[in-house]
Amino acid sequence: GAVVSQHPSWVICKSGTSVKIECRSLDFQATTMFWYRQFPKQSLMLMATSNEGSKATYEQGVEKDKFLINHASLTLSTLTVTSAHPEDSSFYICSASYLAGGPGRPRTDTQYFGPGTRLTVL
Amino acid sequence: SQQGEEDPQALSIQEGENATMNCSYKTSINNLQWYRQNSGRGLVHLILIRSNEREKHSGRLRVTLDTSKKSSSLLITASRAADTASYFCATDGGGGKLIFGQGTELSVKP
Numbered sequence: 001g002a003v004v005s006q007h008p009s010w011v012i013c014k015s016g017t018s019v020k021i022e023c024r025s026l027d028f029q030a031t032t033m034f035w036y037r038q039f040p041k042q043s044l045m046l047m048a049t050s051n052e053g054s055k056a057t058y059e060q061g062v063e064k065d066k067f068l069i070n071h072a073s074l075t076l077s078t079l080t081v082t083s084a085h086p087e088d089s090s091f092y093i094c095s096a097s098y099l100a101g102g103p104g105r106p107r108t109d110t111q112y113f114g115p116g117t118r119l120t121v122l
Numbered sequence: 123s124q125q126g127e128e129d130p131q132a133l134s135i136q137e138g139e140n141a142t143m144n145c146s147y148k149t150s151i152n153n154l155q156w157y158r159q160n161s162g163r164g165l166v167h168l169i170l171i172r173s174n175e176r177e178k179h180s181g182r183l184r185v186t187l188d189t190s191k192k193s194s195s196l197l198i199t200a201s202r203a204a205d206t207a208s209y210f211c212a213t214d215g216g217g218g219k220l221i222f223g224q225g226t227e228l229s230v231k232p
Binding site: 004006032034041042043044045046049057091093095097110111112113114115116118 | 155157162163164165166167170210215217218219220221222223224225227
């Protein structure tokens with residue numbers, strides 16, 4: 001259980017275009033999803049926290065108009081990189097957590113990570 | 123912002139040896155977690171240790187936590203080539219957020 005998928009796994013786009021990345025929790029309802037960015041040989045940097053049905057909370061320094069996050073359902077969050085530029089090339093990873101625990105449910109204080117999306121902007 | 127500092131940044135050992143990675147953090151925590159990341163992949167949760175615990179085991183993994191020193195260590199015993207990966211500690215940043223350390227890149231040579 002506790003499987004999170006991301007689509008696409010990799011994408012190459014031209015500078016100036018927008019790219020949408022999907023994050024899905026496959027076997028549980030994710031009340032909260034998180035979006036991270038990871039540059040080569042570096043750690044994960046939290047970009048934003050997304051709660052179902054409400055606006056995302058962005059970390060300091062992350063442009064909310066550039067990185068649009070939508071969490072329309074308990075199993076799906078999307079990150080849209082608008083007007084992408086080469087400096088946006090990175091590995092984007094989502095994670096999901098579940099508020100209320102119980103037998104057979106994912107732990108509430110554990111995040112389950114998607115496999116990541118490699119974005120290359122030419 | 124990054125809270126955790128990990129050392130070493132890179133570690134290369136032979137199969138069968140033990141690998142120890144350390145993590146230090148700055149603020150008080152409720153729990154600390156360790157994750158593994160294979161190259162170009164997502165993260166896999168390894169183990170969580172709560173602030174009132176001092177040591178925890180899971181298979182070949184042993185995690186210690188010293189809240190007085192704000193540090194944790196991850197020991198992998200009898201390492202295997204398949205353990206080659208990057209290892210990250212993460213502390214709770216409030217609101218369910220995780221704050222990751224810089225990571226240790228472990229290479230286990232067969």
